[in-house]
Each structure stands twice: as C-alpha cells, then as structure tokens.
Amino acid sequence: LLAGQEGTPQALGSGFAPANIALCKYWGKRDDELNLPMTSSLSVSLGALGTRTDLSVRDGGDEVLLDGELVPPADSFAARITSFLDLIRSESGPGFRVATQNAMPTAAGLASSASGFAALVLALKEVMGWDLDSRALSMLARLGSGSACRSLFSGFVEWHVGVRDDGMDSYAEPIDCVWPDFRIAPVTVSAERKSIGSREAMRRTRDTSRLYEAWPAQVAEDLLAIRAALRERDFVRLGETAEANALAMHATMMASRPAVLYWRPETLETIRRAWRLREERGIPVYCTMDAGPNVKLIFLRESTAAIESEFDAVEIINPFETATTAKSEY
Numbered sequence: 001l002l003a004g005q006e007g008t009p010q011a012l013g014s015g016f017a018p019a020n021i022a023l024c025k026y027w028g029k030r031d032d033e034l035n036l037p038m039t040s041s042l043s044v045s046l047g048a049l050g051t052r053t054d055l056s057v058r059d060g061g062d063e064v065l066l067d068g069e070l071v072p073p074a075d076s077f078a079a080r081i082t083s084f085l086d087l088i089r090s091e092s093g094p095g096f097r098v099a100t101q102n103a104m105p106t107a108a109g110l111a112s113s114a115s116g117f118a119a120l121v122l123a124l125k126e127v128m129g130w131d132l133d134s135r136a137l138s139m140l141a142r143l144g145s146g147s148a149c150r151s152l153f154s155g156f157v158e159w160h161v162g163v164r165d166d167g168m169d170s171y172a173e174p175i176d177c178v179w180p181d182f183r184i185a186p187v188t189v190s191a192e193r194k195s196i197g198s199r200e201a202m203r204r205t206r207d208t209s210r211l212y213e214a215w216p217a218q219v220a221e222d223l224l225a226i227r228a229a230l231r232e233r234d235f236v237r238l239g240e241t242a243e244a245n246a247l248a249m250h251a252t253m254m255a256s257r258p259a260v261l262y263w264r265p266e267t268l269e270t271i272r273r274a275w276r277l278r279e280e281r282g283i284p285v286y287c288t289m290d291a292g293p294n295v296k297l298i299f300l301r302e303s304t305a306a307i308e309s310e311f312d313a314v315e316i317i318n319p320f321e322t323a324t325t326a327k328s329e330y
C-alpha cells in the first residue's frame with residue numbers, strides 16, 4: 001500500500017473522521033492480522049460526531065493523549081496506536097505525538113476505534129505526504145480496526161468483503177444516497193466497560209458458534225435488502241432488515257461456547273419499548289445493537305417528537321447535518 005510513498009515527514013498534521021454504526025454488521029474475520037472480514041457490511045456515518053486527531057513528529061517514542069490526558073504506553077488504547085504506527089514506519093522511526101479528541105454525545109457509548117483509526121490515517125496522510133486515494137486510505141484504516149475503513153466516508157457506506165488474501169480489494173466506499181430525514185439515537189443503558197472486547201468476541205463466535213455457519217448467507221440477503229431500501233428510500237424495509245440483522249448477529253454470539261452475551265435487562269427493555277411504539281402507535285422506529293449493551297434507535301425526522309417523549313434525554317443525530325451546522329462542540 002505504501003510502496004513509493006517514502007518522503008520526509010512534515011512536522012504537523014490533523015484529521016477528522018466520523019463514528020459509524022453498521023446497519024448490516026461486520027462480525028467475524030477471515031484474516032485476523034489484516035482485519036479481512038468474512039462478509040461485506042454497510043454503515044451510516046455520524047456526521048460531525050467522531051474523532052479529531054492532531055499528529056506531530058517527535059524525538060523518542062510515541063506519546064498518546066486522549067481528550068488532553070496522557071495515556072500510559074502500556075494501556076491497550078496507546079499500545080494499539082503504537083503497533084499501528086509500527087506498520088507504517090521504518091524501524092528507525094519517526095516517533096509521533098498523537099492527540100485524540102472525541103466529539104460524541106455525553107456518555108453515549110459511541111466512542112470507538114473506528115473513527116479513531118480513520119482520523120489517525122488522515123492525519124498521517126498529511127504528515128507523511130502520502131499521495132493516496134480514499135480507497136487506499138480506507139484499507140490502511142482497516143489495518144488499525146476493521147470498521148475504521150468505513151469511517152473514512154460520510155453518509156451510507158459499504159465495506160466490500162474482497163476475495164484476495166492480501167486484502168487489496170477489501171475497502172469501503174460511499175453509497176450514493178443522501179437521506180436528510182434519516183435519524184439515529186443512541187440509548188445508553190450502561191456505561192460499564194464491556195466484559196469482552198469485540199476482537200476476541202468475533203474470534204470466539206467464528207470458532208465455536210454453530211449458528212455462525214448461517215451468518216454469511218444472512219448478510220448476503222440483508223445487504224441486498226438494505227441496498228434496495230436505500231435506493232427506494234423505503235424506511236420500513238431498511239429498519240426491519242437492520243434490526244433483524246443485529247438480532248441475528250447477537251444470536252450467533254450467544255451460541256458461542258462460552259457464550260458472548262452483551263445484553264443487560266435494560267437492553268431488552270429498550271428494544272421492547274421501541275417495539276411497543278411501533279405496534280401500538282404505528283411509529284416506524286427500529287433498533288440496532290453492537291458489541292455492547294447499548295441500543296441505537298433508527299427512525300425518520302417525522303418521528304422525532306414521539307421518540308423524545310418515550311426516551312428521556314435522548315440525543316438525536318442527523319448523519320447528514322453538515323459540520324458547520326452541527327451542535328457538537330470542540
């Protein structure tokens with residue numbers, strides 16, 4: 001990927017990348033080193049909510065800051081950044097100071113490695129002077145964290161599974177669909193640190209869950225449905241498919257041995273509340289869940305008042321709001 005890109009690093013660079021939520025999930029790898037997925041996946045990026053990374057070259061080793069605080073090098077957050085930097089630099093250096101800031105709704109549980117690695121790759125492009133297109137940058141971000149390849153783009157994004165062993169055809173691309181009325185709202189049911197990281201959980205699911213055998217075919221079907229729903233602006237089909245896909249992913253996890261179970265009682269309570277809104281009041285609202293107990297609601301702008309009255313203090317995200325009009329602060 002970086003052949004012929006050697007140059008003298010600039011002193012400073014920065015990058016911003018949005019967080020993303022998958023509507024058709026990435027769960028399980030065919031290559032653990034290169035973060036090559038078993039299936040394609042499709043997400044929506046969260047506009048101005050994401051990660052900003054400021055990067056500078058420094059003498060000595062790397063220094064990692066998160067929201068202004070120095071992170072100990074042994075911490076897994078810093079260690080993952082350093083090992084990613086090791087992939088892209090020669091043995092003689094340089095060292096970097098990586099200052100990362102997350103702009104996320106308060107405690108919404110959206111801070112993720114995806115926007116972090118995508119922002120880091122953009123900052124590195126500036127510092128290293130790489131002449132790379134967005135496809136190459138997406139593949140570089142994928143090496144840091146699989147879902148990061150989708151955070152290089154805004155709006156709806158598809159990560160193509162690829163077939164090659166070297167991963168050179170496994171990258172994300174934006175989908176030509178602007179949907180200004182699309183909304184997503186994280187419902188935080190627990191801010192606790194998760195019991196098992198997604199990396200290990202994915203591996204365990206792939207290796208021990210008999211239900212995982214059915215997952216790739218399910219994703220293939222769901223992707224077709226979601227692509228068609230986006231093309232036709234068919235929100236019910238989109239919501240039904242995304243919700244069913246998330247539930248199917250969790251079913252594969254729960255069938256792992258030992259089980260991977262992220263849900264808390266409040267997770268199910270939240271899902272049931274959304275279903276009640278749908279069944280009793282005809283509000284088209286659907287749920288998606290990732291590697292944790294929190295629920296994200298998806299709905300259309302017209303349902304905003306109903307969602308706000310049912311879910312206290314919920315923060316509603318418009319993925320198509322531009323950075324200049326967004327309320328997020330830096």
Ligand code: 2P0
Nearest residue numbers: 022025026145146147198199290291
């Ligand atoms: C996704 N998740 O599609 C899925 C759904 C969580 C549940 O991608 O090991 O941090 O770095 O490739 O991308 C979370 O996993 O894992 C994830 P690695 P990643 O958003």
